[in-house]
Amino acid sequence: MQQKLYLPILNKFEDLFDSKKDYDVIIKTGEGNNQKEIYAHSLVLRCQSNYFDTALSANWAEKENGKFIFRKPNVSQHVLEIIIRYLYCAKLDLSTQNGSDILKLLVAADEFGINVLSEYTQELLIKNFKDFLQSDPIGVLELVFQNEAFTTLKVCCLETICQEPEILFGTDKILALSEEILELLLKQDNLVLDEIEIWNSLIKWAHAQQPTVNKDPSKWSKDELALMERTLLKFISLVRFYDISSEEYYEKVMPYENLLPKKLRNEILKFYLVSSKQIKLPSRLSVLINTKHLALFASWIYKKDKILKKNPYKFNLIFRASRDGNTSADFHAKCDDKGATIIVAKIKGSNRIVGGYNPLDWNGYGDKSTPDSFIFTFENYNDIGTGKIGRVIRKSHAVRCFIDYGPLFGSYKSGSNDIMVNGNGKWSSVPNSYPNLNIPRNFEIDDYEVFQVIKEN
Incomplete structure (x- = not known):
């Protein structure tokens, strides 16, 4: 029943935002040729957000021709319009947004001090994290791990990918993954993936980073071998070779064995020939059985x-x-x-x-x-x-x-x-x-x- 009272008022505020009638704030988003403008009303923004109340105050505000000029090049027009519309009429529909856009919204809401919106967005992300991650895994991963405040979301990322590795591994999406995030994933003991699949994905990723290198390792020049060694240097020690069967090692790893340090190759050979060989890196497969x-x-x-x-x-x-x-x-x-x-x-x-x-x-x-x-x-x-x-x-x-x-x-x-x-x-x-x-x-x-x-x- 109360909706009949407040919805018409909220709709009028939304109409005010859409019509831009008597606006006195110009928000400039983006930079250069990508710069866009959003028009708003300072009274509404200052009433709804302490951040805007300070930014549009006499001490801080920049004015041109009687209008406040607010520059926000680090926030996209799309995300900022979602936030401004919410401040005008409390309307928010995130069902059509992908994971990276919702994360950008969360970053911006946190920056603007809109706590209710920030909390709601984070709860929505956590509740449906797998779906958002699948929609744009690279974009979501990069945004989450670039922001120090997203501690809970980082845990969600790692848990989701470790339990559902097919989101990345075995797909072309992994080719665009940064070194830092790939290294973090390979350090996880609970990554539910056959080790040979990890090796195959790692080789595929390395070739994507070095597209000029011959796909056939038997035809590599010394320079190509050195380039691939540098590319995979920090990852080789993270591969649990002892979880790879001798048959899979022979077929999939041996063609690339020159990438492995000689000492590691000898240890792997000893492991396959001498069953009592101790494993130095905890197995992703199990700490109890083999x-x-x-x-x-x-x-x-x-x-x-x-x-x-x-x-x-x-x-x-x-x-x-x-x-x-x-x-x-x-x-x-x-x-x-x-x-x-x-x-x-x-x-x-x-x-x-x-x-x-x-x-x-x-x-x-x-x-x-x-x-x-x-x-x-x-x-x-x-x-x-x-x-x-x-x-x-x-x-x-x-x-x-x-x-x-x-x-x-x-x-x-x-x-x-x-x-x-x-x-x-x-x-x-x-x-x-x-x-x-x-x-x-x-x-x-x-x-x-x-x-x-x-x-x-």
């Missing part, structure tokens, strides 16, 4: 006795307790609505790992039925030959989902499930729905991880 475990998990999921020659599944690390938090809320925030998952936990003070496979999901409430789940244990996580699997027996109680608990496998008996993680991160086990794998009754863990399991085409 590709051999994943190959075995794939065969168990596929219900095969032998390890498959080609892994038909992709395992994305979506949660690590030491990184993401060790409460039930932390687990569900990262793992709900992600579909099939593998849980892996290392028992404290031992080389033993335990875990389970949930082919469904972790959201919802209560028991979930499936014939395809299993739990497992490795007496020595360094030796996949010590792995034992226990496929579900009571299929109607395969997994349990409760928001106040972490992952739960099997039904409840004698104070625990077959594998139970309570809300405070305490682990326990009582055999019931699965075979007895001699998992300790109560135990502490060093860490645990959750992998999203995706069937590849």
